[in-house]
Amino acid sequence: MTGNDTDSPPVTVSFLGGLGEIGRNMATIEVDGRLAVVDVGVLFPDAEHLGVDLILPDWSSVKDRADDVEAVFLTHGHLDHIGALPYLLRDLDREGVPVYGTQLTIAFVEAILEEWPDLPEPRLEVIEPAETIEQGPFTVEAVQVSHSIPDGVAYAFRTPHGLIVHTGDFKLDQTPIDNRPTDIAHFARLGDEGVDLLLADSTGADVPGHVATERTVGRNVKEHIAAQKDGLIVVASFASHVHRIQQVLDAAAEVGRRPVFVGRSMVRNMGIAQELEYLDFDHDSVVELHEVDRYDRRQLIVISTGSQGEPFSALSLMGAGDHKHLEVGEGDLVILASSLIPGNEQAVYRSINNLSRRGCKVVHKGVAPVHVSGHASREELLLFHNVVEPEYFVPVHGEHRHLRAHGEIAEQTGALPEHVLICEDGDTVVLEDGVVTRGEPVTTSHVYIDGLLDDVGPALLRDRRRIGEDGICVCVVAVDTHDGGVVGDVVVTQKGVVFHGTEEDILEQAKQAVDRELASLTRVKFQDPQVVQRHVVQALGTFWRSETGRRPFILPVVREA
Structure with missing residues (x-):
């Protein structure tokens, strides 16, 4: 060619x-x-x-x-x-x-x-x-x-x-x-x-x-839904899996259960898909989330986001018992009809364990063919x-x-x-x-x-990871930039480095390490707060490594008195 x-x-x-x-x-x-x-x-x-x-x-x-x-x-x-x-x-x-x-x-x-x-x-x-x-x-x-x-x-x-x-x-x-x-x-x-x-x-x-046809998921989900005579049914899926949700809706209609869409993206996408005729169901049968208490649990099937164990998703909140409108427990069925995205394994299994702890029967792709x-x-x-x-x-x-x-x-x-x-x-x-x-x-x-921040960058993530792993140490020093020297006492605090009940003695030792370092500085060095900051970091870094073997994130605060 x-x-x-x-x-x-x-x-x-x-x-x-x-x-x-x-x-x-x-x-x-x-x-x-x-x-x-x-x-x-x-x-x-x-x-x-x-x-x-x-x-x-x-x-x-x-x-x-x-x-x-x-x-x-x-x-x-x-x-x-x-x-x-x-x-x-x-x-x-x-x-x-x-x-x-x-x-x-x-x-x-x-x-x-x-x-x-x-x-x-x-x-x-x-x-x-x-x-x-x-x-x-x-x-x-x-x-x-x-x-x-x-x-x-x-x-x-x-x-x-x-x-x-x-x-x-x-x-x-x-x-x-x-x-x-x-x-x-x-x-x-x-x-x-x-x-x-x-x-x-x-x-x-x-x-x-070969990948099995999507229709095999529908058959297997239908079997689980038909076998669940009592209790609530919750099906978690991606909000974009229109074909899968169509099969769930068809199975629910056959057994007389009314759908409850939960999760902002799920409600939005299902509305769009129905309007464009990619999804076919009786809109009048839908129960709004805030009205679920008016119905027998055996009449409902919840179609929810959160199949990846996202911390604040509807399914995770249900598993933790923190959802405002839905409570799951003994006798309820939860079906995770989605893939397991690499990297989400721990979160997903945490969600499964929380649901199981509350007494739910949890069906996922590891135990039944409910995903292709x-x-x-x-x-x-x-x-x-x-x-x-x-x-x-x-x-x-x-x-x-x-x-x-x-x-x-x-x-x-x-x-x-x-x-x-x-x-x-x-x-x-x-x-x-x-x-x-x-x-x-x-x-x-x-x-x-990160929120409204456009690009927090890998350096900031490294700082966050370091704080999470080794803790943070804050040191406040007041200096006289004119005459040179420290004004008042050096203050050293920590979070996540050592156990709170044992911190008094070690923080006093850390303060003494800073005092010794600052006492060795010439008068001219006190004229530049950034120089003082570097020496504080060096002193505390050496101290924490020798005393604890850890490398906490050190935040020096140098004030001009």
Whole structure:
């Protein structure tokens, strides 16, 4: 396969997120100096990200070229692909940036943007599978794919130097709930045309076999719901798993249970999905959360967020007995109908244990087939590569083990080893006349969002981690910068370094260590409070290491008397 002879500059693909982890998916494709952004996702923090709410890609290289951004192409409506879009639109600071996506994806984007009223308004464009989009120098074809959320698409970019296919997240479910399977025939046509570069979902590459159809989840969930004659039923799922929730609603209707939607995103997404006819149920049967006490528990099924053990989610609050409207206990059934995202294991099992301690029966994917993946497994990927037959391949969307496993699949289906490029965030590849080579890397990292703070950065996280592990020591010193010397007594306090009941003697020793250090300073050094701070830190650092073997975070406060 070869590209077209052209005088156009080479096409550059830059990976800004999603390579080496599950989440933060983002890439750019540059044609004739214009940039197409593919997905703008978030990563949710785990226990080591103390206080962090969201983690974004670092798109500083895109922000610096805001006027060159031609459009954003969204593959589907999961937050790890669309959740960072408001932050990107804010940084681009341009009205009318085109954002392409299918109907449900754009509806979810509109709901997110309602919470950002001051953003420059983008131009949201709803597309259909098989539609061709002409936008600046880009000719882009949408290809229908099946995933764990409706309305997913891949994109085929026809460039002056060859054809690039980006799959987004996909699997080869042949009997999906919406009867819209991955369009293998369309991919085959692209393969016949000649795919010069394939960028494909790798999340399931190290899982042998095939992914079971989503319908198997419905059958198993239905059995558990039908068998539960007494007590409350709670089903926890991602708020975007519309097909799964449809099956739960169907099973609930058969046994006469009325749904209660719990969780802000669940209530919002189910309303959107029903309005757009992706979800079919009797809206009059829905019980509002504040009205649950008016009904017999045997009449209700709660459909809730919190399947990942998020501390303040509805399910975690139920397990802790802290939910304002719902109480679970002996005889109740809880079904966790979702995947276990890497890094969330401890939180999920804590939630399961809390629910079990209260007497609930908890069913999860470890004990029953109540979840199937939304990502193609090994045998499906083997078939997919044989259909598409790319000349060059970069595995995307996955941890490093997934990327490596997917690279091996490409080689087993005929790709030359030197044509399989394992990349990381910040890497670029260059397509010129049908030949792909590695390009110059771009600056990228993780951007940590903490409340209203835009990027707290890895240094602050290290400080937080250090305080959590070794505690904090505060030392207050008043100095006379004119005559030189210490005014009054040095005050040393601590939190988390030593047990409160034993701190009096050791803090006195710490104070004496500071006194000795300050007594050794010349008069001129007291004229600069920062110099005094450094000596306080040195003295206390040495003291705590020798006395306790710990390295607390030391906060010196030097006041000029």
